[in-house]
Amino acid sequence: MRPNAIRVALGAMLAAIMLTAAFASTASAAPAWKFEGKALEGTETILGGAEKSGLSMWGMTTTCDNFLYEVDISNSAGTGKGNVTSLPLFNCYTNSTCTVEAIEAETFPWPAELKTVSTSNYLVIKNVNVWVLYGGWFCPLWGVWAHVTGTAGGLIDNATETATFNPSSFKATGTKLEALGESVEWNGKFPTEAFEWHRNQALSVS
């Protein structure tokens, strides 16, 4: 075989290997955090904030007028990861006679990751840990700790830059929150945006 022919053959083989690897990578592509269409490199902090997000359990709903979460995000091996570092809650109340004496999220950070189910992308937050103390003389849970724990999956909509947590998103991601031995439903639509390096940039996941 002539040297030129060998070079051509080797080049073709290498190209085939590379293309195969490249397209295999395409097939298993995991969702990543992006700003203005570019994958995030390094880290960023995003804030999700919902108005009137509620935790429903025991036939009653505990609503907070403002329900925020702060997540440090990054891409690792092409997959979006994150850590929820705080969850401040504002003006919380119930639709029953119970008052919210105290509510506090604890044991941060809560690990988070992006997940694709079918064609939709989700933010899955693990190790959720929220304590609620209800009060009120006419509250059947007066003086009892409700400890909300588990994993929560929210649907990400790139068009609106929101993460929506509801029974459908929990079902799709196979996630579940519990308190006092009962399942907890979390409903809330969270506009989400960066507030460090990529402030004011369009956030998307793909």
Added chain:
Amino acid sequence: MAQKPGAKRLLIKPAKATSAGVFLALVLAALMLLGCGGGSSDSSSSGSTAADAAGGSGDPGSTTGTGGASSDANGTTSGANGAEKAAGSGRLSGGGSSANGDQPSAGSKHGPRIAQPKGEPEPGITPQQRQEATVASMALESPSSQASSAGPQALPATYTCDGKGTSPALRWQGVPQGTAELVIFTMNVQPVEEKLFFDWAVAGLSPDLTEVEVGKLPRGAIVGRNSFGKAGYEICPPSGAETYVFTVFALPRKLSPSQGFDPSALRKEVLDSSGNVGLLALSYARG
């Protein structure tokens, strides 16, 4: 998505190529694709980072990176290498500090969309609250309940006024050492006329007890007057669905109320003295 046509073109080229130089270019292009993750999710990112890194901080480069990759293999080779280097060196340590100032002008279309919270965040839990609050440390279940597709387990109609109206079986564990008496309360979650509604209240239960059977109470049980005005058990919602909280409190001292006691008054004593409770929610929907 934009790089797909380019990728197709790369696939077509080798069939026509006859020189090693073209193949080398193809290999390098493939390398670049691999380095970019190859997928629509990642390729544009590394490509754009490459453009940022190679082209300087002022180069938005998203189009250049992806377009170059698809249209000119030779031309993007150096960019790809530069991208890998840039990625390896870490963006935040180098370009990160200037990233804010390097934002593409298109990014400025976004404004704050998260509603500004009113007031201060809810106060955290105080040490005193931690100490005084009742912990649901006991496990309470009802063999009489049925699984529900959503929300609390269902209370079958036989345990309501639509059926025999007998009390359901309850089973618990985790009664702490030193318990002197157990007390059961059943209440509506939602208030009735803005008041807590008691469906059942039973005191005087032995701490050794671990269950009550359907429609039965052990000897020595003291039954309170429920919110229907009856000394006994009754669940009878007017219509629709209602959730009921069954509770078993472990008391460190005997309260020994009299038969037909006022459950509201006893509950206050119980909450003042007990730090351990088992809770169970059951729902019933009246048609």
